[in-house]
Amino acid sequence: MPTIVVASPKGGAGKSTTAVLLGTELAHENVPVTLLDCDPNRSLTLWADQADVPRNITVLSDITEADIVRTIKAHDADGQVVIVDLEGVASRLVSRAISQADLVLTPMRATTLDATIGARAIQLIAEEEEALDRRIPHAVVFTMTKAIVSKQHKGIEISLRQQGVDVIDPPLMERAAFSGLFAFGGDLHSMPPMGNMDSARDNARAFAMQVYKRLAGEG
């Protein structure tokens, strides 16, 4: 099964939101998804406790540095996806999860601070690729973006692309429905309407499709 690791040492970059949106959209398309909550803040577990967990999704909580490699391996199967949500710190748990990844997603807000700290994850991936002699595909997804793209956003994106970093298009925009997932649980198809739900669903689906293309080798 492809393992997607959502990693950034920067807190508040949108890792858990990215993990839930990706997991629920893939599950909605009948892909079995296992979400591993490795964050001591238990964001995914809090989401899972708000309502019935959507069909095709399993949430496993309290995964630690000692059992991350074993847990990922235990859920290894074709036709499924494992999504690992990590705490926003530079920890060995992050690096061990990356070592088992088929795709590392680094969410970052389009600010210089987020990009600078998020880049540490990209540097770590490069180091691990060399140490393990294995290519670890990775991509950046901008989160909480606005309809009007700022100069800062454009500048950071151009800079990343020039350095060969894969940037997922579309970004995840700042939407009430995305943050509402943690208030209501479930997915964008079951939660009470918040803001423009059609646009939120289209945004999340288009993002999930781009991730799927990378996993299925269609990108």
Added chain:
Amino acid sequence: MSDKNPFGISITPGKLRAKPKDTSPKTVAKTDAAAEKHGFTDRSPKKRRGRKPSPRTGQVHAKVMPDVAREIGDEARARGVQQGVLIEEAWALYKAENDL
């Protein structure tokens, strides 16, 4: 999800193939070494060293005959428990016998 599909790709779970990855202790060690270089360190919560504080914070002030004190002390030492444990057991028996 709205009816319109902005990207028009259908998901085929069968295309999501498992890829074998090395999970050996050697690989984990290499990963840890690479992480260390970039400041990704062990941040797992550490267990506190030493004996945990006793939950027995209550105290009784009992004077007993010297031979009883000696016997209680010997019994507690033999069982590897505090003398308070013996008093708790004796009190439980007393309560059971007197329907307290």
